[in-house]
Amino acid sequence: MGKTTGFMEYDRQSQHERNPSERTKDWEDYTEPLSEEELKKQGARCMDCGVPTCHTGMEIEGATTGCPVYHLIPEWNDLVYRGKWKEALKKEHEKNNFPEFTGMACPAPCEGACVLGINEPPVAIRTVERSIIEKGFEEGWVVPDPPEKRTGKKVAVVGSGPAGLAAADQLNKAGHSVTVYERHDRIGGLLTYGIPEMKLPYSVVERRVNILKEEGIEFVTNTEVGKDLPSSELENSFDAAILCGGATVHRNIPADGRELKGIHYAMDFLHSNTKSLLDSNHEDGNYISAEGKDVIVIGGGDTGTDCLSTSLRHGCKSLTQFDIYTKKGAVRDEVANPWPQWPVIHRVEYGQKEAEAVFGKDPRAYAVMTKKFTGDKNGHVKEVHTIDVETTFDENGHKIRKEIPGTERVWPADLVLLAIGFAGPEQEMVQELGVETEDRTTVKAEYNKFATNVDGIFAAGDMRRGQSLIVWAINEGRGAARECDKYLMGATRLP
Template sequence: MGKPTGFLEYDREVGKNREPKERLKDYKEFHLSLPADKQSIQGARCMDCGVPFCQSGVLISGMVSGCPLHNLIPEWNDLVYRGKWDLAYERLNKTNPFPEFTGRVCPAPCEAGCTAGLNGPSVTIKENERAIIDTAFENGIVKANPPAKRTGKTVAVIGSGPAGLATADTLNKCGHKVTVFERSDRPGGLLMYGIPNMKLDKEVILRRVHIMAEEGVKFVNNADIGNNYDANEILDEFDAVILATGASEPRDLQAKGRDEVKGVHFAVDFLKANTKSLLDSNHADNNYISAKDKNVIVIGGGDTGTDCVGTSLRHGCKSLVQFEIMGEPARERAENNPWPEWPKVLKVDYGQEEFIDVYGKDPREYLTTVTALNADKDGNLESVDTVKVEWKKDENGRFGPVPVKGSEKTYQAELVLLAMGFTGSQSYIKEAFGVESDARTNIKTGEDFKTNVPKVFATGDARRGQSLVVTAINEGIRVGITVNEFLRK
């Protein structure tokens, strides 16, 4: 696969990011691609390893390693090396309907499982994937391909995030008439309003939606089932209903003053309002939560926290601190975190990179939690109280954060953004369709994706909790296959 000795001859090379000072002036995608000739060389680094762990998609120690979509990675790496971009697209399209999404926002568990990564840098699988699909679009290879025959069956997909789009695409290809209901004003769900434009340009999403519409998928926006749209009407009208509404119930902060202080927002609300205002008016309508000239606290150290950092910097915040309750990760793999497990190592993402460029230091404060939110006389946030923690076992042997005496500190703040993850699917949608919840508040299903309500299925984060975009796409394809079998019976 690729050039047999390529991993010995060529170094790993990835496309550069635009300079922080330049990209902080706009919301354009910050990552640049390699020229085609250099990308081909990266395809040559794919080894003839015998067992391609890169496409395994298995859980090891609770973390995914390898591609959940089981992409045929060695095959299209070889074709990239040989410059056969059209054939590489054909092989990639066999397993992944939306490589333009995963090639931009996936954390690349495929690279964690790459055999070349056992004793050196892994193959640039993610960038090779993005290059394949971007080249295919540039050359007009990606075109609408509607099914030749329709079955007469109708399907409603609730939610147009990665799981919903994958479900709709799969069932439409099977010949069923698919309608996608989206509660926002634009389709895309998490992809549209949960991920900032500088990571995933929204034209990339709309380009794919337009192709799906040409193929026969109908999109209904501003349809918030359970609020302004009746679930019973959908149950009466369609032969099958799939809930792909995501795990969008944000985890809240348990701290003194949380319910009284003005100036505390969930990250999802902050990011959505920013993107919507950007798309609607390039922020001219001022209809967003601004961080301009404010001291900002971001609580949460994951990807969403990073997105809050990058967005706040673009607004022109006065200062920023990012709190993480966990300890700082190791710089290199620990002995108890061997290949091909997901590497639990320190990651400096684009938001931190930008902050370091501006302020000369990392914005993250580890082993820190907020204990109180303090308001001024008008009820507006003016500061937060924090304390350092250490992780210890309780009497039941479970690890938990324990405050460190004497480590209390107060930070000035006019804006706090909660990026602490999500607790499950939102209750009003479940109530609207009458589906049951599991112990984690997700929609309860069996392995067949069926809920307790006849002809109603659930998929993606809605049934399994917060996960990766690539996992959601995989779930959407799988439920599509299951529902197709259900309809044909």
């Protein structure tokens, strides 16, 4: 490495954040970039590890550790330290089609596996990753690079989230003619309509999509396969198809009063907000508003945090986030949660920081389970009834929720947002195609082969593996493209 003692000389510095109280007044990116000098120091913190576990993605105890796209992290950290940005960009793109997406919205399992993280704050990998690609766009280094010749093969990709875009990009590089079908009016899937504007601006998605268009990929919006386009067209009009439709069936809460007005799935809330914002700056009113309301967010993950941040920008009256688990410790349990597992620790994310700045306290209530909803005479929710719970696991790893008597509480609520994840993919298209599924309805296709039981049809991303990370979706899209290319041509040069 260029600075072998950098990790001893420099402290960790991740992306700067705008003032929490001020940024809730707009929908702009909540972060601010580091200076080049600061970034060089962050690159210099990367150790000359004997075994750099940061770039080897794997799952340990059900959690991802390391980078699933096998990013060449030590190499581009060193290049940034030495000021060789263009070379760093080339290294970044070798393994990741869209480092701007992961650099802005990935939880960075690479940092959890950083060797420096054993006893010091890990290298700010995601910050450096994002800075490299932004430098590339600023300098005009990221330009369309269409294939020199076409193979004559046609491939359909269903879904334009990170898995679909990665598959399309790779197949196009191989020279195939690729058509991507998206049921919504904008490309990007949950990148566009599931992640709020201040966390991943649509302009970031759009600039990459425009490059893909110039490289020859055809995008067809407002077209749902199985509804607007017969599923049979995938087999009749294309030589192969890759299903990347995501896992969009919401998990629900089977509690009394669930049918009351004012209780919404988080994705319906986030989708309508972003669409109205992009369409009319909210002037059309076609969104679920939290303005002046007591808001309860049920779910302690990233989507719940995005709901917090969005509700604050609407001008909610109060804000509470239920987390079914107890509050984590400030440092990892070295016995139960040793390195390089993803550190299970207490984190304060951007939405919680904003809520604390506006309301004076962290919005989370821990170890809380919803028992029922009650409403007013108009059938609109007005209260959420909860009880505290203790979560344990049996010998087979199954969760056991034990209610704690005497901990019942009633919370005022005008708007309840369910952010408890997804059960799997929608089934209509899958059934029409005759594609086999696993028990939890995900498409049955072996990892690293991605082929379904139907000849010429592959599956990747959340549709195959279930709800997961952006970086896993990119991994799977690339892998499915490789296997699809091999199916079409008998061999492949795709990584």
